[in-house]
Amino acid sequence: MEVERQADVPDIPRAFWRRPGVWLAVGVVLVVVAAAISVPLLLRAAERCADGVTRTETGECVGVTDGGYAFAPELAGVQGLIRAENESVLATGKEFVSIALMVPMTLTEQDSIPVEWVRHHLQGAYVAQHRANHDAATGDRPLVRLLLANPGSALARWEPVVAELERRRAAPDHLVAVAGIGLSLATSRDAMARLSAAKIPMFGSTLTADDLGDIDGLLRMAPTNAAQARAAAVHVKAGARTALLIQDDTEAELYPRTLAESFSAAFADADHRFTGQTEFFDSRLSGVGNTFLQMIPNICTARPDVVYFAGRGEQLLVLVAQLVERNCKDHRIRIMTGDDLSAVAFPGDLARRAADAGVEVLFTALAHPDAWREAAAEFDPAATYYLRDAVCTVCFPVLFPDDSLDDASAIMAYDAVLTAVRTARLAGVPPDRRMSTEDLLQVRNRLHGEYSVAGASGRLSFDERGSPTAKVVPIMRVQPDGTARFAHLAKS
Known part of the structure; x- marks a missing residue:
């Protein structure tokens, strides 16, 4: 017996929302969009330390x-x-x-x-x-x-x-x-x-x-570096007739050049002079200690009343260590320098050895609480x-x-x-x-x-250039324990 065939039923297309491929594509798009929005936000959040404060590539x-x-x-x-x-x-x-x-x-x-x-x-x-x-x-x-x-x-x-x-x-x-x-x-x-x-x-x-x-x-x-150097010169001139200048001549360093020029201009007059020539060194180069060692005989020969050091505090510590071992210990060495020394820790053992060897260190400071009492x-x-x-x-x-x-x-x-x-x-x-x-x-x-x-x-x-005029400048003396003590109040 022959079975009668059914007529072909045409395929009815599925609604687009029921197609798995569509949802897969939509999902991909949503992921991409979400990533496009969230990743920059996350990156910016990682860069933020707080409101108004951002993190640099070095972590600061x-x-x-x-x-x-x-x-x-x-x-x-x-x-x-x-x-x-x-x-x-x-x-x-x-x-x-x-x-x-x-x-x-x-x-x-x-x-x-x-x-x-x-x-x-x-x-x-x-x-x-x-x-x-x-x-x-x-x-x-x-x-x-x-x-x-x-x-x-x-x-x-x-x-x-x-x-x-x-x-x-x-x-x-x-x-x-x-x-x-x-x-x-x-x-x-x-x-x-x-x-x-x-x-x-x-x-x-x-x-x-x-x-x-x-x-x-x-x-x-x-006060400017120049004003401090002038104040230092006025202070030392009361007890010193001769001075020797030691200067860092590093080209990029304005600080030592300014100190040297201003101190020289304020110190030299009919009753005060420089003895020996200026002793230069270059702090950019290695061997600064050896250079200072070579200066010591000239310092001993010149026998100045004061040595003015136009340079940074770090290098001054090296010079002091060299002067402690000098041969002319019968001649006391008095060193004056600028305020950079106030930012350097003066080692107590070096300060004690310097005091024992007759090396005195003074420097100008921007301010000091002892001045309020000593020069009220x-x-x-x-x-x-x-x-x-x-x-x-x-x-x-x-x-x-x-x-x-x-x-x-x-x-x-x-x-x-x-x-x-x-x-x-x-x-x-x-x-x-x-x-x-x-x-x-x-x-x-x-x-x-x-x-x-x-x-x-x-x-x-303040003057027309924004600098203080006739500003007081404390003169500090390094003590045998490495601390600094107020010595005098000068005017810039």
Whole structure:
């Protein structure tokens, strides 16, 4: 029996959403889109250390913070105090401005400064901020927030940090000034040139280089290298008629050349002269110790009343070690040098051997707390109170009992921030207008004479190039234990 065939039933196409290939393709597209969105976000998150702070390819976190992000464990304590004060300012609802403290806060082996120098800068700035906001003697309007700007090791990452500071002139930060900077480096000069072009006033803490007078908008708390050398010459001339000059003639080093030229010009006169020719060395080359060894016989022959060392503190330690072994121990050697020695740890064993061998070392400093006691007439007690009083709970000795003022870092940062505050409060803009950086630039030209600032490092009266005039300069003497003791207060 024949079976009847069924007619062919035509295939009915599946709906596209029921096709597995479509969903596979959709899945692939979604994965690609998600990756395109999330991977950059994840990469950017990995680059962020905090709001306003980014991570570099070397792992440094650079940028600007209100204290909420700690750039180094050693800075966490003082940054916490700064953040609390900043939040207190915001909680008042009153008018405020922000001042940024800009110094390297992530150090590497390439940096010549220790982390203590950085911490002391932050501590001095905080004490100044707290005083400005709570001591009516400094005024009361506007209140001050303190931002912390880290341009990285040797200020190498200054460009994005300065760009961030420019942005923060607007609300909600209302930035009006930058304080600190502190190091006379090529990167510092570049950063300051950019800030100057942006019309942001700068209040340098420990800047001493003589080639910064052309940067418009910069006021410096510290006397220049040339001014320090002149002060040193005036000091030694009282007890010395002859001098011998030892100079680092490294071409790239402006510091020793400036010291040598200024000391020479101030020392030589009818009653004072140089004996022997200048002894040069090149710190870029190896064998500096051997070079010093070859100088010793000439120093013994010249028998100068004072040796002026125009060079860095590191090399001076090598010279002192050589002089300890000299043959002419019957002739005492008195060495005078610049403030770079204050940033170098003088080994106690070397200091003892030098004292025993009749080698005395003196240097100029930017500031020192002993000067407040030994030369009290040169300082306003109100200007030094918050750094020296051991009873008030918001003064430096109570807040930071384990830290010292001896390296001048905290003192100079304190003066830089308070000078910025004084400038802002003298601006006196109308209540219906926000203060701008240009308001401060107008006022900075008035900070002399009757409007000079009583600083903890001495009275601050600025010339047309932004340098302090007739600034006091402490002369320090290295003790047999390697510490420095105040010897005299000279004028720059």
